[in-house]
Amino acid sequence: MSSLVIQDLHVAIGAKEIVNGLSLTINSGEVHAIMGPNGTGKSTLSKAIAGHPDYTITGGDVLLDGVSILAKEADERARAGLFLAFQYPSEIPGVSIANFLRAAVQSRMAEGEEIDATGYYKKLYAKMDLLKIDRKFTARAVNDGFSGGEKKRCEILQMAMLEPKFALMDETDSGLDIDALRIVADGVNTMRGPNLGVLMITHYQRLLDYIVPDYVHVMWDGRLVKSGDKSLALELEAKGYDWVKKELAAAVTA
Amino acid sequence: MSQSAATLSSAPPFDETVANPVVGIDQTAGNFSYKVDYEFDAGTGLYENTVRYISSVKKEAPWILEFRLNALKKFLSMPMPTHWATKDLENINFDKIRYYLSQGQKPKRTWDEVPDDIKRTFERLGIPEQERKFLAGVEAQFDSEAAYSNIKDIVAKQGVIFANSTEALREHPEIFRKFFGKVIPTGDNKFSALNSAVFSGGSFIYVPPGVKVAQPLQAYFRINAENFGQFERTLIIADEGAELTYMEGCTAPKFSTSTLHSAVVELVALKGAKIQYITVQNWSNNVFNLVTKRGVAHEEAEIKWIDCNIGSRLTMKYPGVILKGRKARGEVISIALANDGQHQDTGAKMIHAADETTSNIVAKSISVGQGRSTYRGIVHIPKHLKGCKNNTECDALLINTNSRTDTYPAITIRGDRNYVQHEASVSKINEEMIFYMQQRGLTEGQAMSLAVNGFINDLARQFPMEYSVELKRLIDLEMEGSVG
Numbered sequence: 001m002s003s004l005v006i007q008d009l010h011v012a013i014g015a016k017e018i019v020n021g022l023s024l025t026i027n028s029g030e031v032h033a034i035m036g037p038n039g040t041g042k043s044t045l046s047k048a049i050a051g052h053p054d055y056t057i058t059g060g061d062v063l064l065d066g067v068s069i070l071a072k073e074a075d076e077r078a079r080a081g082l083f084l085a086f087q088y089p090s091e092i093p094g095v096s097i098a099n100f101l102r103a104a105v106q107s108r109m110a111e112g113e114e115i116d117a118t119g120y121y122k123k124l125y126a127k128m129d130l131l132k133i134d135r136k137f138t139a140r141a142v143n144d145g146f147s148g149g150e151k152k153r154c155e156i157l158q159m160a161m162l163e164p165k166f167a168l169m170d171e172t173d174s175g176l177d178i179d180a181l182r183i184v185a186d187g188v189n190t191m192r193g194p195n196l197g198v199l200m201i202t203h204y205q206r207l208l209d210y211i212v213p214d215y216v217h218v219m220w221d222g223r224l225v226k227s228g229d230k231s232l233a234l235e236l237e238a239k240g241y242d243w244v245k246k247e248l249a250a251a252v253t254a
Numbered sequence: 255m256s257q258s259a260a261t262l263s264s265a266p267p268f269d270e271t272v273a274n275p276v277v278g279i280d281q282t283a284g285n286f287s288y289k290v291d292y293e294f295d296a297g298t299g300l301y302e303n304t305v306r307y308i309s310s311v312k313k314e315a316p317w318i319l320e321f322r323l324n325a326l327k328k329f330l331s332m333p334m335p336t337h338w339a340t341k342d343l344e345n346i347n348f349d350k351i352r353y354y355l356s357q358g359q360k361p362k363r364t365w366d367e368v369p370d371d372i373k374r375t376f377e378r379l380g381i382p383e384q385e386r387k388f389l390a391g392v393e394a395q396f397d398s399e400a401a402y403s404n405i406k407d408i409v410a411k412q413g414v415i416f417a418n419s420t421e422a423l424r425e426h427p428e429i430f431r432k433f434f435g436k437v438i439p440t441g442d443n444k445f446s447a448l449n450s451a452v453f454s455g456g457s458f459i460y461v462p463p464g465v466k467v468a469q470p471l472q473a474y475f476r477i478n479a480e481n482f483g484q485f486e487r488t489l490i491i492a493d494e495g496a497e498l499t500y501m502e503g504c505t506a507p508k509f510s511t512s513t514l515h516s517a518v519v520e521l522v523a524l525k526g527a528k529i530q531y532i533t534v535q536n537w538s539n540n541v542f543n544l545v546t547k548r549g550v551a552h553e554e555a556e557i558k559w560i561d562c563n564i565g566s567r568l569t570m571k572y573p574g575v576i577l578k579g580r581k582a583r584g585e586v587i588s589i590a591l592a593n594d595g596q597h598q599d600t601g602a603k604m605i606h607a608a609d610e611t612t613s614n615i616v617a618k619s620i621s622v623g624q625g626r627s628t629y630r631g632i633v634h635i636p637k638h639l640k641g642c643k644n645n646t647e648c649d650a651l652l653i654n655t656n657s658r659t660d661t662y663p664a665i666t667i668r669g670d671r672n673y674v675q676h677e678a679s680v681s682k683i684n685e686e687m688i689f690y691m692q693q694r695g696l697t698e699g700q701a702m703s704l705a706v707n708g709f710i711n712d713l714a715r716q717f718p719m720e721y722s723v724e725l726k727r728l729i730d731l732e733m734e735g736s737v738g
C-alpha cells in the first residue's frame with residue numbers, strides 16, 4: 001500500500017502564488033476527482049507535484065510513502081512511481097512512440113540491465129489493443145501532428161506501460177469523442193486496483209460516470225474548499241460554481 | 255631543418271591501467287594522446303624551407319615541389335576571409351604550428367607492423383575492429399602520414415586503387431596529375447592554398463569503369479601532437495559507371511593550444527558514376543577545422559556528401575558539387591552540432607552547369623549553450639540552362655536562449671525554365687518538452703539527446719547503420735556533457 005500526501009502546499013509561479021495551502025491524502029486503490037473553475041490552479045498543482053522547474057514550492061510538503069519528494073528532480077519522481085497525464089502533452093518530433101516508451105521503460109531498469117525487446121513489444125501491443133490504438137502509431141513521432149483526442153489516448157498508453165503508483169490525470173477527458181472517452185475510461189478502470197492511486201482533474205460529470213471516483217473535491221483559488229463523494233459532482237453539475245462561491249462567502253462572514 | 259627525434263605531446267601521459275581497456279567504437283571521444291617519437295619533423299612555422307623539407311622527405315617529383323611553392327606564394331598573398339567569415343580566424347597563429355610530423359612515409363599493410371605507440375591509438379578508437387566487420391579497406395593517418403593502409407584483396411583485384419596521396423604520387427603519377435587540383439584550384443581560398451603548399455596524407459582512390467565497390471572504404475584521421483596542423487589531400491575518381499562509398503572519421507586530443515586541420519578533398523564522378531562521401535568528425539574543441547570539399551559530377555553521375563560535424567572550435571566547410579554533365583545529381587546532407595564555445599559554419603554549394611541537373615541540400619544544425627551555427631549556401635543555376643532543380647532545406651534547433659544560428663542561403667537562379675524550392679525553420683527544445691520527457695523517467699541529458707536525435711532522425715536513417723549508431727553515440731556524449 002502506498003500513499004501520496006500533500007501537506008499545506010503552497011506553489012508560486014514567479015511572485016504569484018497559485019496554490020495556496022492545499023492538503024490531500026491519496027492512498028493506493030483510491031480515485032480522487034478534483035473539479036474547479038478555469039485558472040484556479042489545478043494544472044499548477046499537478047505539475048508542481050511532478051516537479052516542473054518553473055513552479056516554486058513556497059510552503060508545505062509532498063510525501064510519497066512518507067518520504068518528501070520535493071528535493072527530487074522530475075525524472076526521479078517519475079521513476080519513484082509518479083505519472084502525470086498532461087492537459088497539453090508536448091510534441092517530440094522525430095522520436096517514435098516505440099522508442100520513447102522504450103527509453104522510459106529502460107530508465108526504470110537497473111544499471112547494466114537491458115530491456116527485453118520481444119517482451120517489450122508484446123506488452124506495448126497488448127496495451128495498444130486495450131486502448132484500441134492502431135499499431136501503426138508506434139512508428140509515429142510522439143504527439144507530433146496528433147489530434148487532441150489521439151494525444152490524450154497516447155498519454156493513457158504511456159501510463160499503462162509505465163505502471164505508476166500514482167497517476168495525476170489532468171483533463172484527460174477533454175478532446176475525446178464519446179467513443180474514445182469510453183475506451184479511455186475502460187482502460188483506466190482496468191488499471192484501477194490496489195496498486196494504483198488516481199488524482200483526476202476534470203470539468204465534466206460525464207467522465208465520472210465512467211470512472212466513478214471515491215472522493216470528489218472542489219478547488220477554488222488554489223485550495224480545496226469542499227470535499228465529498230461522487231454525489232458532490234452531481235450537485236456541482238446541477239448548481240454550478242456560484243453555489244460553492246456563495247457557501248464560501250457565507251462561511252467567511254459567519 | 256633537420257630530422258629531429260623525440261617530439262612529445264604535452265598532454266598528460268595516458269595511464270593505460272586506469273583507462274577503459276575495452277577496444278571498440280564505444281570509447282569516449284578521442285580525448286587521449288600517447289607519447290610518440292617522430293622521426294620526421296618540419297619544425298615550427300611556415301617558410302619556403304618547410305615546404306622544401308616536406309617535399310624532400312616524400313621524395314617528390316619536381317613538378318610537385320613547384321606546385322607547392324607556388325601555392326605557398328598564393329597563401330601568403332591572400333587575405334583572411336574575415337570580411338565575411340568570423341574574426342576568430344585571426345587567432346590562428348601560423349608561426350606556432352608544426353606542419354609535418356611523421357615516423358615515415360610508407361604505411362604498413364598489416365596492423366602487426368604498425369609501431370606500438372601508434373597502433374594503440376587506433377586500437378583504442380576501434381579502427382581495426384571496424385575494418386574486420388564492414389569495410390573494404392582502411393587508411394589510418396597519424397598526424398602527417400598514413401600509418402596503415404590496406405585494401406581487401408577482392409577489391410584490389412577489381413582494379414581499385416586505394417592509397418595515400420604520398421604513395422599515389424609516386425606510384426600513379428599519370429592519373430593523379432590528370433585530376434589533381436582541377437576541381438579545387440590552389441587559389442580557391444586561403445586554406446586550399448595552404449593545403450596545396452604543405453599537404454600530406456589523405457586518400458587517393460581510383461575505381462575502374464563499371465566497378466561497384468560493395469563495402470565502404472574508410473579513412474581515419476588522427477591528430478596526436480600539440481600545435482600541429484594536419485593537411486591531408488584526398489582525391490577520388492570514380493570512372494564511368496563505377497560506384498563507391500567512402501567514409502572518414504577524425505579525432506584529436508584536447509590541448510589547451512589550438513590545432514589546425516585544413517584538408518582539401520576533390521571528387522570526380524565520371525559518366526554514370528556514383529560517389530557517396532560520409533564524414534563523421536568528432537574534433538576536440540581546440541581544433542580549427544577549415545576544409546574545402548568539392549566534386550565534379552559528369553553526365554548522369556551522382557555525388558552525395560553526408561557531413562556530420564561535431565566538435566571543433568571553428569569548422570568552416572561547404573561541400574560542393576559542380577553538376578557538369580546532363581542529368582547529373584548532387585546532394586549535401588549536413589548535420590552540425592555546436593556546443594558551448596564552438597562555431598559550426600557549414601553549408602553547401604551547388605553549381606549547375608548542364609541541363610536537367612538536380613541538387614538537394616538538407617542542412618540541420620543544433621546549437622547548444624553558447625554554441626553557434628551558421629549555414630551558408632550557394633545554389634547557382636545560369637540562365638541558359640533548362641530543366642534544373644534544386645531543393646534546399648535548412649533546419650536549426652536551438653537548445654537555449656544563448657545559442658545563435660544564422661542562415662545565409664544564396665540562391666542565384668536565372669531563367670524561368672528551372673525549379674527551386676527553399677525551406678528554412680528554426681525550432682527550440684523548450685523546457686516543457688524536456689519536462690515532459692523527464693516526467694516519463696528520462697534524465698535531463700537523456701531527454702536532450704533524444705530530442706536532438708529526433709531532430710536529425712530522418713537524415714541519420716540514410717546513413718549506413720554503423721555510422722548512424724556512432725553518430726547517435728556522439729550526440730549522447732555531447733548532450734550528457736552539456737547539462738549542468
Ligand SMILES: Nc1ncnc2c1ncn2[C@@H]1O[C@H](COP(=O)(O)OP(=O)(O)OP(=O)(O)O)[C@@H](O)[C@H]1O
Nearest residue numbers: 013018036037038039040041042043044045054087
Ligand atoms: N507559466 C505561467 N506563468 C504565469 N502564470 C501562469 C503560468 N502557468 C499558470 N499560470 C496562471 O496560474 C493560474 C492557474 O493556472 P492553472 O493552469 O493551474 O489553472 P487550471 O485550474 O488548471 O485551469 P483550467 O481549468 O483552465 O485548466 C492561471 O491564472 C494561469 O494563468
Ligand SMILES: [Mg+2]
Nearest residue numbers: 042043044087
Ligand atoms: Mg488546467
